Amino acid sequence: MLAAYIVLTLATVGVMLYGLQLLQQGIDGGTNPTLQDALAGAGRLQLNLFRLQWLLTLACYAWAGCWIYRVACNVRALGAKGLDDSPGWAVGWYAVPVMNLVRPMRALAQIWLGTLAPARWQKLPTPRLLAAWWGCWIAGNLSYWFLARYVQMAHTFRGLHTQQLLLLAGQLLNVAAAVLFLLLVTRLTRMQLQEHERQQAMPAASGRSLADAFVA
Template identity: 35%
Template sequence: MLRNPIGLSYAVVALLAATAVTDVALFAAALDVRLLMSGGLKDHPDPAGFAHLGLDVATVVQVLSQLALGVVFIVWFFRVRKNAGVFAPDGHRGGPGWAVGAWFVPVANLWWPRTVAAGTWRASRRGAYGDGAGKGESLALLNWWWAFWILTSLAGYFAGAVYDDADTVEEFAAGAGFLMGASVVDIVAAVLAILFVRRLTSMQHHKATGMIPAAQ
């Protein structure tokens, strides 16, 4: 049974945009720390406290935003995978449950969600089983999104570890710099995710209305 994913896609896109905004805040907070370490915030009454507190607050807000995003994204992902099973019942590796479970399997979560997404994408293209893909229906967008999803996960983990382990002025400056870089990568990943969600949702909508004339 097909279920419309458009409403969920709006929620996912809104949370992705919110996450990008928290990345901007985290970038600014990390820049404050970096400026502090280079003597650029001397005029603040409590430069060290101001900079580190700002970074801590931005990090907490980002984590909360990402948790909300993760829940809503997985619900959307499960729905589009279920729809793809209607479009092409035998065109997938594993059942719809993997749209949820694949994210929580250590190591396998580096590639298995992408496999689920690829099967869903192919099934959602034009044609009975996703054949005859047209412009904008190649896997390029999906691949770019997944590459940056992996990259931002690794960059965030590395930058956080460097900053948390810092003891000297130089180490804090380096950690803040890595956090700034990770924020930029995460913004790019969020933009690509928005494009991916919108495109896949649109593909499913158009395919569903073609399969069910009454929906037109």
Template identity: 35%
Template sequence: MSGSTRDPTPLGRAVIVLLWIYAAAEVIFFILEFMRLAALGQAESDMGANLYFQTYGADAEVLLGLFSILYLLTYAMAGIVTLKWIYRINLNAKALAPDKQVSPVWAVGWYFIPFASLFMPFKAMRETWQISRSPDTWREEPVPALLRWWWGLYIASSSISLASSRLDMAAATVGDMALASLLTLLATPLTLALCLVLMRIVRRISETQTAKLPGATSSAEIVALAEVSG
């Protein structure tokens, strides 16, 4: 077994905390977006965006813009730590089953490759789930509906959020802006469900890997070794 294996539990706990923070930010963003939609409802749908800002929407847009900065920070923090956890569990899975097809690096890298990002990250997570439960016979291990829910929610929420963002940036009229807001409101419940499903996956994979990695270096052991060597 590779000496690079590590207990994924501490990272998993960090992921769950950050997902809760991100979910809270998502709820606040939903409320602000609803306020924006209410302001948009006061204007004619064919009114130009610039005239709308001057007449109706200055307060709502400023408030939404300021919170968007905090929202993006929580998204980035949750995303970075989640990807770090994904790398860690895939590294552990590769140590448990060297015939694992998706490497730890590509388990993260595929998220940033167009088209392949639609299915390869799911394959990496599926392999890791199977190996974590049954390293010796992992190919026969069934794939739970939980993983399919996670990936379906991820694709749906990401696609709707991307469409909303692009429409909002290109909006020329109040009608365009209202449609972008409606898409954002639609994406929110999907994103919240995604967070909850991902939290469950993080817990279950972290627990099963911890049980299957008796030789792994836990976070507590790392601290103890550092104290002794110091």
């Protein structure tokens, strides 16, 4: 699903770059019927791609929420203790204004570190992959918020060109965030499976194993 989102966003970026070329032609040489038709066609295609992208984004949010909940449960089954957020809140913080700028990242960082070293995760630094993903995620969302709140609808070639550049920057940040999150999902899932296998290979202790509740 993430791969499909990345491909769709790259296609959207391509259409936006084409639109920027058309707008630049309008800035340099003025309007004409051929240019207007080309801009109208590019605009319709871009709008349809935005709609598809929005639907796929919602699907990715739902899937990512399920995955975060699962890895949050798994890290506890692997023996990590003292995590600040429950599995439910590891997902729920994304919907809380202001707090969603910090708490989701902290929750996922603790899940990663608790998987890496369940007994001493508090002493480990935040992985750079998570910091890079979160930076792109926040920057992409803030760019759209800024555009919607402070940039008025333009009616000139130059104004439309500026708006298109801002939209393009947000799209590129979204691509970067999606690629980094895909790497994060792949690595963290692999880490949890490896830690589970390591614990299962250890001599069985009396009582129920910590990893018995692990969800593959």
